[in-house]
Amino acid sequence: MENIKFVVDTMLGDLARWLRIMGYDTVYSDNYNDKQIIEIALLGDRVIITRDKSLYIKARKALAKVILVESIDTREKIAEVAVKAKINISVDPDKSRCPECNGVLEKTNDKNRVKDRVPPQALASYNTFYICTKCSKVYWEGGHWINIRRLIENAKELAKEYKTMYKRRADLLPA
Ligand SMILES: [Zn+2]
Numbered sequence: 001m002e003n004i005k006f007v008v009d010t011m012l013g014d015l016a017r018w019l020r021i022m023g024y025d026t027v028y029s030d031n032y033n034d035k036q037i038i039e040i041a042l043l044g045d046r047v048i049i050t051r052d053k054s055l056y057i058k059a060r061k062a063l064a065k066v067i068l069v070e071s072i073d074t075r076e077k078i079a080e081v082a083v084k085a086k087i088n089i090s091v092d093p094d095k096s097r098c099p100e101c102n103g104v105l106e107k108t109n110d111k112n113r114v115k116d117r118v119p120p121q122a123l124a125s126y127n128t129f130y131i132c133t134k135c136s137k138v139y140w141e142g143g144h145w146i147n148i149r150r151l152i153e154n155a156k157e158l159a160k161e162y163k164t165m166y167k168r169r170a171d172l173l174p175a
Pocket of ligand 1: 098099100101102103132133134135136137
């Protein structure tokens with residue numbers, strides 16, 4: 001289910017960012033109400049991710065696809081959603097979307113295109129940059145990517161454990 005799209009409930013902004021980094025089309029705003037979220041899900045064929053039991057129940061009644069997240073920790077949340085939505089946990093900057101706005105990123109090796117928006121040190125150290133086609137923010141695989149990859153690897157390991165744990169439960173999305 002790699003073409004799966006999400007709409008993430010308020011309060012789960014960190015999860016929205018991680019899903020975008022993993023390349024999943026993810027709509028998020030911190031001021032959507034329940035009705036808006038259900039509408040976005042139904043109109044755009046998106047899976048709702050929420051921590052709110054009442055939204056979960058409303059969404060199911062409206063026949064929207066919905067995942068109820070119970071984990072607190074970021075790593076656990078990623079693993080839980082991956083297992084329940086049956087998606088892969090992996091990260092490839094070539095496939096990432098803009099963590100800020102969900103825009104598609106354009107890869108470039110042309111430093112002239114990004115020189116005004118990247119600190120000189122990064123401009124000198126890196127050859128590949130990613131420009132958000134929507135908000136124009138520029139990204140590169142800087143030092144923090146070590147942490148990103150580490151967290152993704154941890155979440156992946158955790159997801160293996162969760163798979164067994166959630167197997168018998170009814171809240172997996174239908175295949
Ligand atoms: Zn953007």
